[in-house]
Amino acid sequence: MTSQPVRFYQVGSFAVGNRLLDDDARTVQSDSNRTNSIDSGHRACQGCGEALGARYALDAAMRASQGQLVAVNATGCLEVFSTPYPETSWRIPWLHSLFGNAPAVATGVAAAMRVKGRTDVRVVAQAGDGGTVDIGFGCLSGMFERNDDVLFICYDNEGYMNTGVQRSAATPPAARTATTDVVGPEPGNVFGQGKNLPRIAMAHDIPYVATATVADLHDLEQKVERAMEIRGARYLHVLVPCPLGWGSASNDTIHVARLAKETGLFPVFEAENGVVTAVSKIRHLAPVEDYLSIQRRYAHLFGKHPRTDIVARIQAIADQNIARYGLLGDESEDETKWVEA
Amino acid sequence: METPFAITLDVGSSRANHTGSWRVERPVYVDRLPPCNNACPAGENIQGWLYEAETGDYESAWRNLVEDNPFPAVMGRICFHPCETACNRGQLDEAVGINAVERFMGDLAIERGWSLPAAGPDTGKRILVVGAGPAGLSATYHLRRLGHQVRLVDSAKRLGGMMRYGIPAYRLPRDVLDAEIARIVDMGVEVELDHNVQDIELERREGGFDAVFLAVGAQLGRRVNIPAGDSSRVIDAVSFLNRVASDDPPMLGRRVVVYGGGDTALDAARTARRLGATDAVIVYRRNREHMPAHGEELEQALGEGVTMRWLSTVDRLDGDKLVLETMRLNESGFPEPTGEFEELGADSLVLALGQDTDLSLLSQASGVVVDDGVVEVLPTMMTGESGVFAGGDAVPADRTATVAIGHGKRAARGINAYVLGGASADGERNELATFDRLNTWYYSDAPRTRRPELERARRISTFDEVVGGLNEENALFEARRCLSCGNCFECDNCFGVCPDNAVIKLGPSMRYEFDYDFCKGCGICVKECPCGAIEMVPEII
Ligand SMILES: Cc1ncc(C[n+]2csc(CCOP(=O)(O)OP(=O)(O)O)c2C)c(N)n1
Numbered sequence: 001m002t003s004q005p006v007r008f009y010q011v012g013s014f015a016v017g018n019r020l021l022d023d024d025a026r027t028v029q030s031d032s033n034r035t036n037s038i039d040s041g042h043r044a045c046q047g048c049g050e051a052l053g054a055r056y057a058l059d060a061a062m063r064a065s066q067g068q069l070v071a072v073n074a075t076g077c078l079e080v081f082s083t084p085y086p087e088t089s090w091r092i093p094w095l096h097s098l099f100g101n102a103p104a105v106a107t108g109v110a111a112a113m114r115v116k117g118r119t120d121v122r123v124v125a126q127a128g129d130g131g132t133v134d135i136g137f138g139c140l141s142g143m144f145e146r147n148d149d150v151l152f153i154c155y156d157n158e159g160y161m162n163t164g165v166q167r168s169a170a171t172p173p174a175a176r177t178a179t180t181d182v183v184g185p186e187p188g189n190v191f192g193q194g195k196n197l198p199r200i201a202m203a204h205d206i207p208y209v210a211t212a213t214v215a216d217l218h219d220l221e222q223k224v225e226r227a228m229e230i231r232g233a234r235y236l237h238v239l240v241p242c243p244l245g246w247g248s249a250s251n252d253t254i255h256v257a258r259l260a261k262e263t264g265l266f267p268v269f270e271a272e273n274g275v276v277t278a279v280s281k282i283r284h285l286a287p288v289e290d291y292l293s294i295q296r297r298y299a300h301l302f303g304k305h306p307r308t309d310i311v312a313r314i315q316a317i318a319d320q321n322i323a324r325y326g327l328l329g330d331e332s333e334d335e336t337k338w339v340e341a
Numbered sequence: 342m343e344t345p346f347a348i349t350l351d352v353g354s355s356r357a358n359h360t361g362s363w364r365v366e367r368p369v370y371v372d373r374l375p376p377c378n379n380a381c382p383a384g385e386n387i388q389g390w391l392y393e394a395e396t397g398d399y400e401s402a403w404r405n406l407v408e409d410n411p412f413p414a415v416m417g418r419i420c421f422h423p424c425e426t427a428c429n430r431g432q433l434d435e436a437v438g439i440n441a442v443e444r445f446m447g448d449l450a451i452e453r454g455w456s457l458p459a460a461g462p463d464t465g466k467r468i469l470v471v472g473a474g475p476a477g478l479s480a481t482y483h484l485r486r487l488g489h490q491v492r493l494v495d496s497a498k499r500l501g502g503m504m505r506y507g508i509p510a511y512r513l514p515r516d517v518l519d520a521e522i523a524r525i526v527d528m529g530v531e532v533e534l535d536h537n538v539q540d541i542e543l544e545r546r547e548g549g550f551d552a553v554f555l556a557v558g559a560q561l562g563r564r565v566n567i568p569a570g571d572s573s574r575v576i577d578a579v580s581f582l583n584r585v586a587s588d589d590p591p592m593l594g595r596r597v598v599v600y601g602g603g604d605t606a607l608d609a610a611r612t613a614r615r616l617g618a619t620d621a622v623i624v625y626r627r628n629r630e631h632m633p634a635h636g637e638e639l640e641q642a643l644g645e646g647v648t649m650r651w652l653s654t655v656d657r658l659d660g661d662k663l664v665l666e667t668m669r670l671n672e673s674g675f676p677e678p679t680g681e682f683e684e685l686g687a688d689s690l691v692l693a694l695g696q697d698t699d700l701s702l703l704s705q706a707s708g709v710v711v712d713d714g715v716v717e718v719l720p721t722m723m724t725g726e727s728g729v730f731a732g733g734d735a736v737p738a739d740r741t742a743t744v745a746i747g748h749g750k751r752a753a754r755g756i757n758a759y760v761l762g763g764a765s766a767d768g769e770r771n772e773l774a775t776f777d778r779l780n781t782w783y784y785s786d787a788p789r790t791r792r793p794e795l796e797r798a799r800r801i802s803t804f805d806e807v808v809g810g811l812n813e814e815n816a817l818f819e820a821r822r823c824l825s826c827g828n829c830f831e832c833d834n835c836f837g838v839c840p841d842n843a844v845i846k847l848g849p850s851m852r853y854e855f856d857y858d859f860c861k862g863c864g865i866c867v868k869e870c871p872c873g874a875i876e877m878v879p880e881i882i
Pocket residue numbers: 050075076077078099100127128129130131132157159160161162163168
């Protein structure tokens with residue numbers, strides 16, 4: 001009826017879809033014909049962020065590759081809960097070898113496809129944070145350095161969750177794990193150690209590096225799509241809360257991920273050829289307490305003997321991220337938030 | 342079975358594993374009562390018609406609206422919109438401009454000539470409706486839809502009651518009122534005007550009516566005893582507004598004082614300004630905080646040069662001087678005299694101190710119970726006299742047109758049940774969709790659209806409508822600001838956020854379904870539903 005398109009203000013691009021949006025403004029996940037790369041019946045815990053993140057990423061990759069996709073999986077929860085012999089949840093070609101070699105296996109698959117002339121087939125490798133930043137790191141760095149045509153996705157739940165919540169080099173300071181007990185003057189994981197893999201990946205000057213969370217689906221899908229437009233080594237680091245390991249409520253998975261971003265603790269950005277090209281601004285800045293206090297792995301920072309000193313050190317990390325990536329600022333600069341309908 | 346080397350089993354799907362058995366709580370879809378709907382005195386399904394308006398299908402939205410209220414264009418102007426006061430969006434940024442959208446649709450319906458739903462198949466029952474104001478007309482409309490014959494009588498020369506004779510034209514242009522009334526009359530109504538009912542029992546018996554609806558309003562302006570040398574300078578606001586509406590405005594002079602603090606006081610003062618009063622002063626015994634009039638109306642009056650004398654009562658009228666006594670509020674907000682007096686020049690005094698109902702048409706023997714000047718009614722709107730129903734300003738309730746319209750609908754249902762036998766079905770109310778049930782993260786920030794207002798010069802010299810309407814584009818924008826509280830609006834969030842793919846999308850306007858074979862009961866869908874339309878309930882084991 002109107003000639004002017006009317007801006008759609010009800011949910012903008014925050015929700016998964018909407019009856020009033022054009023199909024191409026909706027997410028892959030809103031499509032009832034989405035791949036469901038990982039099927040129902042998998043044995044992930046209630047509210048598993050990793051199962052969700054994997055479906056989000058792979059369904060988007062499936063759309064981008066027109067269904068011509070092979071996924072290589074490292075050992076870890078995602079592999080274990082999806083494939084208890086003889087069942088599988090995977091509805092895409094999927095390969096598992098070892099805990100530490102997924103990048104190398106993916107390189108091999110990509111090479112094989114090239115030799116067969118199947119340049120239409122795209123390769124994704126995926127691993128948990130342990131498989132990425134620790135045991136798989138050597139292979140991954142080599143894959144980056146050779147610029148192999150693989151999209152590597154790390155589902156970061158900040159610990160070795162599959163084997164019972166041990167510390168990894170992606171476990172944040174002060175967090176309790178089975179191997180970082182809450183004893184001594186600095187309970188939980190130490191400060192000042194660990195690896196920031198997105199930045200390490202950027203240091204390889206590979207074509208594309210991005211971070212995302214399960215709390216912003218539009219953003220995550222756009223990043224997968226962008227990554228799939230590029231050939232060569234690409235790295236996507238997705239924060240996936242783990243209700244069991246973090247001690248968060250199963251219904252809080254998305255909420256916790258959102259707070260990780262809104263506090264500045266988990267900067268969400270995109271980089272091409274080693275340079276940051278876009279950041280997701282914080283929409284409603286929240287103090288780190290909001291994020292920490294709903295996870296039992298930080299319970300020792302609150303309660304009867306609150307460790308405000310440690311909370312302050314964590315806040316300082318958030319503040320540093322905010323400054324480093326420029327996470328504050330006018331949201332309207334972020335053009336993805338408005339959708340015309 | 343052919344299997345590869347070292348493989349003994351075929352590949353099976355994890356769908357064999359029914360993870361739904363892990364669940365101790367299950368999500369269920371619910372419809373909750375939006376606060377706007379809950380607050381609407383006319384019982385409109387506001388969220389429902391906004392939902393339809395959001396697609397640009399205004400006709401469907403309008404049809405949804407007139408299910409409950411046949412006066413969208415009138416309501417969109419004179420309703421004090423308690424819906425907006427209750428609107429959850431008010432806690433986010435600003436309430437949805439429900440009233441503005443209602444008016445837009447009402448005007449569109451008039452422009453495009455949409456007609457009300459047809460009268461129902463004839464039941465052979467005859468109903469007498471006394472009083473053709475909002476309550477009487479609303480009852481007539483709903484009774485006709487139910488198939489009853491209606492005879493509508495009024496003592497005035499035209500239909501509309503207080504909508505015509507009380508509300509000034511700058512708030513409700515008469516062509517709008519006429520159009521919406523005509524639509525009701527077109528449903529086939531026997532109308533008799535200029536008819537004063539003397540004895541309701543007699544009229545009912547002689548006309549052979551199965552039931553009566555009394556909607557006589559409150560037409561008598563309350564007078565208090567104010568010593569005045571010249572009583573011709575004192576008029577009550579109801580008579581004043583009535584005479585203006587009947588093209589017979591009284592001469593009030595240049596300095597008009599209005600005594601009272603309700604909406605009628607503002608109507609009187611603003612009307613006096615338009616009739617040429619240079620000073621229109623409202624004298625009110627309490628302060629702004631305690632004023633019963635609506636804030637928007639006050640702002641508009643002040644914008645037109647009406648002035649206020651707070652904390653004052655009128656002691657006496659002495660020639661062309663009004664003696665005012667200054668008041669002081671005690672702790673409970675009640676005004677107390679101070680013994681201090683001051684004078685105010687006045688050519689006339691308009692009393693806006695409330696209205697009473699003329700119930701002389703009730704015969705002595707009637708079972709109708711009158712208490713404190715108003716008629717007692719049951720929830721069905723039936724009075725103590727079998728088959729005699731009452732509503733609007735004549736019964737104890739807020740005296741607004743919207744409340745009266747709600748009474749009309751309720752009474753029509755009550756009458757229907759009475760004349761046909763059976764109970765008046767009052768639908769069960771869903772649990773309220775309170776703000777804390779929403780996940781407001783998902784709604785984008787969107788400031789409210791303001792309706793244009795007529796410039797001041799034309800406001801004080803004419804009776805042109807003060808508040809303008811929305812256009813098609815900003816009406817759509819405004820409708821889309823609705824959060825759809827407690828009612829699924831198909832945003833696909835539940836479908837997207839389930840880690841177990843246990844939500845089935847059924848397609849446009851069919852919403853979703855849970856696949857309880859696989860739902861583990863994590864509750865993410867409940868937490869991430871923007872509008873609070875999913876609830877966790879314990880599994881019965
Ligand atoms: C070489 C080797 N060492 C140890 C293990 C045991 N193991 C299996 S999964 C896992 C932890 C995986 O952690 P992460 O990669 O972070 O994935 P998550 O389970 O947290 O998703 C470990 C230690 C193994 N399978 N192989």
